[in-house]
Amino acid sequence: MSLESNNGISIQKVETSKIASVDFENLKFGSVFTDHMLVCHYKDGKWGQVEIKPYGPMSFAPSTNVFHYGQAIFEGMKAYKDANEDVWLFRPRENWARFNKSAERMAMPHIDEERFVDGLKALINLDRDWVKQGEGNALYIRPFMIGTHEGVVAGPSSEFMFCIICSPARTYYSGKVKVQIAEHYSRAANGGVGYTKCSGNYAGQFYPTKLAQEAGYQQVIWTDDATHTKLEEAGTMNVFFRIGDTLITAPTSERILDGVTRKSLLDIAKSKGINVEVKSIVVQDLIDAHAKGELKEIFGAGTAVTVGQIEGFAFQEKYYQLPEVSDDNSFAIQLKTGLQGIQQKKIEDTFGWTEKI
Numbered sequence: 615m616s617l618e619s620n621n622g623i624s625i626q627k628v629e630t631s632k633i634a635s636v637d638f639e640n641l642k643f644g645s646v647f648t649d650h651m652l653v654c655h656y657k658d659g660k661w662g663q664v665e666i667k668p669y670g671p672m673s674f675a676p677s678t679n680v681f682h683y684g685q686a687i688f689e690g691m692k693a694y695k696d697a698n699e700d701v702w703l704f705r706p707r708e709n710w711a712r713f714n715k716s717a718e719r720m721a722m723p724h725i726d727e728e729r730f731v732d733g734l735k736a737l738i739n740l741d742r743d744w745v746k747q748g749e750g751n752a753l754y755i756r757p758f759m760i761g762t763h764e765g766v767v768a769g770p771s772s773e774f775m776f777c778i779i780c781s782p783a784r785t786y787y788s789g790k791v792k793v794q795i796a797e798h799y800s801r802a803a804n805g806g807v808g809y810t811k812c813s814g815n816y817a818g819q820f821y822p823t824k825l826a827q828e829a830g831y832q833q834v835i836w837t838d839d840a841t842h843t844k845l846e847e848a849g850t851m852n853v854f855f856r857i858g859d860t861l862i863t864a865p866t867s868e869r870i871l872d873g874v875t876r877k878s879l880l881d882i883a884k885s886k887g888i889n890v891e892v893k894s895i896v897v898q899d900l901i902d903a904h905a906k907g908e909l910k911e912i913f914g915a916g917t918a919v920t921v922g923q924i925e926g927f928a929f930q931e932k933y934y935q936l937p938e939v940s941d942d943n944s945f946a947i948q949l950k951t952g953l954q955g956i957q958q959k960k961i962e963d964t965f966g967w968t969e970k971i
C-alpha cells in the first residue's frame with residue numbers, strides 16, 4: 615500500500631483494485647463498494663485528519679454510543695461521468711449543509727466544508743474509474759456520521775466518526791408503484807426529527823412499510839401525525855401531485871425533508887413554464903380531483919431514483935387508480951429527463967448545479 619498526502623488528506627491506496635471483479639451491467643443498488651473510503655474522527659472538540667484508505671470492516675467496542683442511543687446521520691448523493699470522461703457532482707454543498715442541519719438536531723458536531731467537499735472530491739478522484747458513463751449510470755455516495763464514544767451512559771457522544779463510502783449504481787426503470795396513504799403510523803411529528811436524515815427515521819419506517827407491502831402496496835404515503843390528512847412524503851422521497859396542469863408539492867417543514875431533488879424539480883418545472891404550487895394538500899383534495907378526472911400524476915422525488923412514478927393509491931380500504939398518461943404528456947417524465955440531462959451533462963446546466971471533480 616502506498617501512502618500519499620494531498621491537501622492535508624492522507625491517502626493509503628489499495629494494492630490491487632477489485633474493479634475487474636465487478637459486473638457493472640448487473641448491479642444491485644447499494645451492494646458493491648469502491649476500493650476506498652474516507653474516514654475522519656472527532657475528539658477533544660475537534661475534527662482530525664481526513665484519511666482515505668481501503669474500504670473494509672471497522673471494529674468498535676460493544677458499548678459504543680451508536681449501538682445504544684443511535685446518534686447516526688447520513689447523506690445520499692451521486693457523481694456522474696460525462697462523454698469527455700469528466701466526473702461531476704450534483705449540488706454537493708446542499709448535501710453538506712443538510713448534513714450539518716441533521717448533525718445539529720442530533721447533538722452531533724458540524725463538519726467543515728473543506729473536510730466534507732474537498733475530502734469527497736479526493737475520494738471520488740481516486741475511485742474515478744468506478745464512475746461509468748452512460749444513461750442511468752452513476753456513483754452513489756454515502757457520507758455518514760456516528761457517535762463513537764464508549765460507555766452506556768445515556769448522553770450525547772463526545773467522539774464521532776465521519777465516513778464516506780461509494781457504490782456504483784444503475785437506475786433501471788422499475789415501473790410504477792402502488793401506495794397506501796398512512797392512517798395510523800407516522801414518519802415524523804412536530805418538534806421531532808423528520809427533517810433530518812437520521813438513521814432512526816428509516817428504522818421507524820420499516821414496519822409500517824412492511825404492513826403496506828403485505829397488503830399489496832410497495833410504499834406508504836406519509837401524512838401529518840396530528841390529523842393523518844395532509845400528504846407529506848412518499849416512502850423516503852418527497853412527493854408531487856399533478857392536478858389538471860398544476861404541479862403541487864407540500865412546503866418543507868419540521869416533518870418534511872428538504873430534498874435536493876424536490877427543489878431542483880421545482881426549479882426545472884418553473885423553467886419549463888409548468889404551473890407550480892408549493893402548498894399543503896389533503897387526502898380529500900386528491901379524492902375529489904380523482905373523481906373529476908383531474909388527478910393525472912403522483913410521483914416521488916429523491917436521489918436514488920430521481921423520479922418514481924405512482925400508479926394509484928389506497929385510502930380507507932379503497933383503491934384509486936390514476937389514468938394512463940403518455941410519456942410525452944407526463945410531467946414526471948419531462949422533469950426526470952430534464953434533471954438527469956443536467957446531471958449527466960447532456961443538457962446545459964443553466965442553474966450552476968454541477969461541480970467538476
Ligand SMILES: *Cc1c(COP(=O)(O)O)cnc(C)c1O
Pocket residue numbers: 690810811847849850851852871872873874875876915916917918
Ligand atoms: C433523503 C430523503 C429525501 C430525498 O432527498 P434528496 O436530497 O432529493 O435525495 C426525501 N425524503 C426523505 C425522508 C429523505 O430521507
